[in-house]
Amino acid sequence: MKVQSPQKPPVSEQTLARLPGYLLILRRLLQEGNREASAAQVARELLVSPVLVRKDLAAVSRVGGKPKTGFDLAQLIGDIEHYLGADTRREVILVGAGSLGCALMSFSGFRDLGFRIVAAFDSDPALTGLTLWDVPILSMEQLPAFCRGLEIRLAILTVPARAAPSAAGLLIASGIRAIWNFAPVHLDKPADVLIKNENLAASLALLAGRLGHHIPAGRPEKEGKA
Amino acid sequence: MKVQSPQKPPVSEQTLARLPGYLLILRRLLQEGNREASAAQVARELLVSPVLVRKDLAAVSRVGGKPKTGFDLAQLIGDIEHYLGADTRREVILVGAGSLGCALMSFSGFRDLGFRIVAAFDSDPALTGLTLWDVPILSMEQLPAFCRGLEIRLAILTVPARAAPSAAGLLIASGIRAIWNFAPVHLDKPADVLIKNENLAASLALLAGRLGHHIPAGRPEKEGKA
DNA sequence: TAGATTGTTAATCGATTAACAATC
DNA sequence: TAGATTGTTAATCGATTAACAATC
Numbered sequence: 380m381k382v383q384s385p386q387k388p389p390v391s392e393q394t395l396a397r398l399p400g401y402l403l404i405l406r407r408l409l410q411e412g413n414r415e416a417s418a419a420q421v422a423r424e425l426l427v428s429p430v431l432v433r434k435d436l437a438a439v440s441r442v443g444g445k446p447k448t449g450f451d452l453a454q455l456i457g458d459i460e461h462y463l464g465a466d467t468r469r470e471v472i473l474v475g476a477g478s479l480g481c482a483l484m485s486f487s488g489f490r491d492l493g494f495r496i497v498a499a500f501d502s503d504p505a506l507t508g509l510t511l512w513d514v515p516i517l518s519m520e521q522l523p524a525f526c527r528g529l530e531i532r533l534a535i536l537t538v539p540a541r542a543a544p545s546a547a548g549l550l551i552a553s554g555i556r557a558i559w560n561f562a563p564v565h566l567d568k569p570a571d572v573l574i575k576n577e578n579l580a581a582s583l584a585l586l587a588g589r590l591g592h593h594i595p596a597g598r599p600e601k602e603g604k605a
Numbered sequence: 606m607k608v609q610s611p612q613k614p615p616v617s618e619q620t621l622a623r624l625p626g627y628l629l630i631l632r633r634l635l636q637e638g639n640r641e642a643s644a645a646q647v648a649r650e651l652l653v654s655p656v657l658v659r660k661d662l663a664a665v666s667r668v669g670g671k672p673k674t675g676f677d678l679a680q681l682i683g684d685i686e687h688y689l690g691a692d693t694r695r696e697v698i699l700v701g702a703g704s705l706g707c708a709l710m711s712f713s714g715f716r717d718l719g720f721r722i723v724a725a726f727d728s729d730p731a732l733t734g735l736t737l738w739d740v741p742i743l744s745m746e747q748l749p750a751f752c753r754g755l756e757i758r759l760a761i762l763t764v765p766a767r768a769a770p771s772a773a774g775l776l777i778a779s780g781i782r783a784i785w786n787f788a789p790v791h792l793d794k795p796a797d798v799l800i801k802n803e804n805l806a807a808s809l810a811l812l813a814g815r816l817g818h819h820i821p822a823g824r825p826e827k828e829g830k831a
Numbered sequence: 832t833a834g835a836t837t838g839t840t841a842a843t844c845g846a847t848t849a850a851c852a853a854t855c
Numbered sequence: 856t857a858g859a860t861t862g863t864t865a866a867t868c869g870a871t872t873a874a875c876a877a878t879c
Contacts, residue, residue, distance in 0.1 A: 399807030482708030488806035580714035581625030
């Protein structure tokens with residue numbers, strides 16, 4: 380039976396974005412031998428306010444923490460993992476096996492959060508048939524049947540900009556529900572498909588812009604500590 | 606002589622983050638033969654409100670647009686480029702020539718925004734001395750002198766998580782002012798150094814989380830069009 | 832018990848949007 | 856001129872923070 384949590388209000392985009400960060404810290408604390416952690420402890424590491432951490436955790440964890448001791452680490456980690464993974468298949472395909480695509484295939488960080496790139500697709504016949512980092516590279520023609528067959532819902536799009544719109548169309552037509560798009564182009568989509576644009580060049584420009592204009596980065600470091 | 610623009614209030618982080626997107630669209634419009642563009646035109650492509658575009662542009666452009674005709678494309682592109690690049694050297698170094706690092710070296714998108722990876726550094730002696738995609742790979746020992754000599758201020762950090770803290774320390778000691786950190790660890794830093802954390806696995810988890818919980822992605826598509 | 836830490840309600844803060852006068 | 860589009864002032868909206876009562 381499915382035990383969802385429909386009574387809680389949906390968490391904000393910002394809260395969701397902080398969850399993976401919490402997960403990393405909580406896991407490390409657990410590995411270091413702790414059984415519990417306080418919101419203040421987590422907040423210090425992420426440089427956010429403790430209240431924010433408590434609010435975020437309250438939004439996604441069913442158990443909550445205990446006064447004086449804090450949160451049960453194992454329990455909390457499980458809750459966050461469940462929340463991030465709830466109702467979502469963790470199998471991912473990758474479209475575009477160029478240098479960036481191959482780098483993502485080799486990237487171990489996805490595995491730590493439970494994701495697995497199960498196949499890559501490329502229009503270059505020289506690449507199809509190869510297996511890189513345990514990921515088989517298939518032809519674009521094989522994509523629809525593959526996605527339908529395995530009910531894949533997540534795709535990473537690392538093709539050149541000019542190829543991205545048609546590739547995205549093919550993905551959507553093949554049942555993909557969310558696309559992580561690394562091409563710097565706007566992709567049209569139906570309302571029920573999610574597209575997250577990742578523009579690496581823009582990210583670098585943003586950093587350089589902040590540097591040039593001395594905009595303080597987020598909250599300042601806290602003075603003094605325990 | 607330096608002509609800065611100290612009288613304008615610093616733009617918000619959000620505005621800054623949208624500038625590269627404007628730049629891409631405006632350049633494309635110019636290439637397509639247009640001389641001018643309206644805020645509404647740009648807004649439609651980025652799915653943001655036209656008022657927001659006007660506010661953003663007013664914050665970074667000195668000239669402003671003209672009623673009826675809109676903004677002069679060449680002028681506006683120049684202003685945004687200048688704003689993003691103001692007071693900032695565009696030379697970047699890359700630390701950690703693993704698969705992700707190499708992918709970024711080969712990435713052409715940086716060039717389009719005026720950045721150039723001038724050198725990569727790696728502790729693996731098998732890599733040092735090589736030149737990949739025109740980027741020479743040097744040893745970590747050469748880093749401080751290189752950065753000091755060329756006054757490099759921007760660095761991309763793509764080393765494994767366990768090596769990141771010490772590498773960041775070396776970078777900061779070598780005069781680097783901003784670090785784009787791909788390792789999923791918190792890096793300590795003095796107040797005047799910027800660190801932008803890029804956690805690719807967390808980004809994917811965020812997308813999957815949104816998918817699982819059906820959180821609408823930003824503003825909905827507008828109905829109807831010109 | 833005393834004290835640390837939680838969870839929640841109210842206040843603050845800042846970004847976005849709406850409304851509208853100015854102007855080419 | 857008439858009309859489209861800009862720039863700005865005020866209203867809205869939502870996230871973060873502050874304050875504080877609850878509780879192990």
